[in-house]
Amino acid sequence: MSYRNIFVVGMDAYNRQRLEHLRGAENYRFHGVIEPAEVYDTEIFPIEDMLARAETQLKEFSEPIDAIVGYMDFPVSTMLPILCERLGTRSTSLESLLKCEHKYWSRLVQKDVIADYIPRFTAFDPFDPQALQHIGEAGLYMPFFVKPIKSSGSRLGFRIESPEDFAYAVARLRESIGTISEPFNYVLEHANLPDAVRSVDGGHCMAEEIIGGWQCTVEGYVFQEEVASYGIVDSIRYPQVLSFFCYRYPSRLPTAIQTKMQALTRQVMSHIGYDNAAFNIEYFWDEVQDRIWLLEINTRIAQSHCDLFEKVDGISHQQVTVDLALGQLPDMPYRQGAFKVAAEFFYRVFFTDATVSQVPSCEEIEALQQAFPGTLITLKVEVGMRLSSLPEQDSYSYALAYVWMGADDDSALKENYERLAEQLHFAFEDITG
Structure with missing residues (x-):
């Protein structure tokens, strides 16, 4: 064979x-x-x-x-x-991928077809001393959100409420943006870019109108130019902050909103020309205004969601990635998993910085995983680690552990996590913030 x-x-x-x-x-x-x-x-x-x-x-x-x-x-x-x-x-082609991953180019192509579903935006150079003035000239006023043209996760994203906030964000961006801008610019050199995009390289940033609401991710793929979505995952944040509390599957959004998001997904991905590859799109549903916003497009499955699909549907959605790469229509099951609902929880602390002095032992982790069947716990820190050394963190907190759990309903899921979290024992010294 x-x-x-x-x-x-x-x-x-x-x-x-x-x-x-x-x-x-x-x-x-x-x-x-x-x-x-x-x-x-x-x-x-x-x-x-x-x-x-x-x-x-x-x-x-x-x-x-x-x-x-x-x-x-x-x-x-x-x-x-x-x-x-x-x-x-x-x-998929490099150009179609960059129409998703280059945040400025992505907004330009989104504006072509779904202008009513994206925020006002402009690009700026964080090394330009007149950057804040130029953002205002583009019609954006505080509060707004800034992030690099190419970033990973929530890293180097900031909500700007005042000139002082902007000064702090720009200082951080100037210090760290090169770690991604230099390799990203190497990728851009391999692509055929329009002039309006070529002048906005990886060293630039985006300023965008503040959007918000119920956040979710539509997981999908394009196979032979046919756009399909196979699941929607809710992204739930801690109260009053930007940090994620958990990802939950399946979504609890109203059916009509899910259907509209899937329609927008088909429209924008077809326009981009993305093909024979997986993607996911993050959206907000502003319940007060009953308005949908497209946040961003990612050119991959969400790895954080693999366990959620396995628990609920019966298999990791890596199935989609592999099938497409082999030229096959993805063979994803539906609701054949061991649980009706699943989540990835982020166990966080909201310090400015600290040194880790205690983490749960391997025996304690194993006991918790046995006590809550189907649970998987991954620690992200170890004794002696400085929290500020953790990569891929948002600007407001540190994730100490990831916890994947499944249950028969939402309330049981939340209760089980709260019981488990009480038994995750970390300690710190030299705490700041």
């Missing part, structure tokens, strides 16, 4: 196990390309070097390469179209 060889960028042991449980996986062989440490929990992204090494490894492989896939944001998502083009495997 001949196996199909699938290379996974940054594959770790945990995700290998998930991939090997996909439908049809008995006919696949999964191979890693680029070490996980180079793309996980790091802020150093030598894309040119990684691409060169990956290409060398792949070309030295003695058997046919049937697919090259990834399930992570930057830098993996932006590397895939380049790698796939060099090796002759399936992927």
Whole structure:
């Protein structure tokens, strides 16, 4: 029997196990390309070097390469179209991907077809001393939100209420934006960009009108130019702050709102020309104004949602990524999982900084996972770690642990997490903020 060889960028042991449980996986062989440490929990992204090494490894492989896939944001998502083009495997085009990932270009193409569903926006250079004035000249006034043209997660995103807020945000952006702008600019050099976009490179930022409401993520894909969505996940924040409390699946949004979001998704993804790849789109539903806002488009499945789909539908939605890369219509089950509802919870502290002096032991974690069947706990810190050294954090808190849980209803899910959280014992010293 001949196996199909699938290379996974940054594959770790945990995700290998998930991939090997996909439908049809008995006919696949999964191979890693680029070490996980180079793309996980790091802020150093030598894309040119990684691409060169990956290409060398792949070309030295003695058997046919049937697919090259990834399930992570930057830098993996932006590397895939380049790698796939060099090796002759399936992927959406680099230009269609950048119409999603380059936040300014993405807003321009969204404005073409769904202008009523996006906020007012403008690009600015954080190194321009007149940046705040130029934002005002573009018709944006405080409060507004700023973020890099290309970012990862909620990193370097700031709500601006005053000139002092803007000065603080710009100082942080000037200090850190280069870690992403330099590798992202390398990717941009490989694309055919319109002039209006080429002049706004990875060192620029976006200012956008404040939008909000009930946040969710539409998970979808495009197969042979047909746009499909297969699940909506709610993103629930802590009260009064931007930090996420949990992701919950399936969504509890009204059916009519979900249907409208799916229609908007088909409209914008068709316009972009994205094809034969997975994506997800984050939306807000402003319940007061009964208005839908498109927040951003991501060119991958949400890795955080893999366990949620497995718990509720029966399999990780990595199924979608692999099937598309092999040229197959995705074979996702529906509501065949062990739970009716699932969530990923973020156990956070809201310090400015601190040093970790105690974390739950392996035995304590294992006992909690046994006490709440189906639960998975991943610690993100260790004793002696300075919280400010944690990568990929938002600007307001630190996530100490991720907790995936399933239940038969929402109330049981929340109650179980609260009981578990009380038994996660962390301690800190040198606390600031």
